[in-house]
Amino acid sequence: MISIKPCDDNTFSYVIESLDRETGKRKRIVRKGFASKNEAMEAAEAKSKEM
Incomplete structure (x- = not known):
């Protein structure tokens, strides 16, 4: 699951x-x-594809 949230300094995070199926x-x-x-x-989508 990907969540985008605003931060206090006018930026986003x-x-x-995710759930590791093995452990x-x-x-x-x-x-x-x-x-x-x-x-x-x-950036989040790129990172999730990398995982």
Whole structure:
């Protein structure tokens, strides 16, 4: 699941949450400091494809 959220300093962050099927543990990746929602979404999609 990908979530895009606004930050206090007029930037955006993304959160990627996934479940590792082998271990049953949750993974959470957070990155901050994107100038726009679109930029954050593109970075999140690229990161999720990489995983």
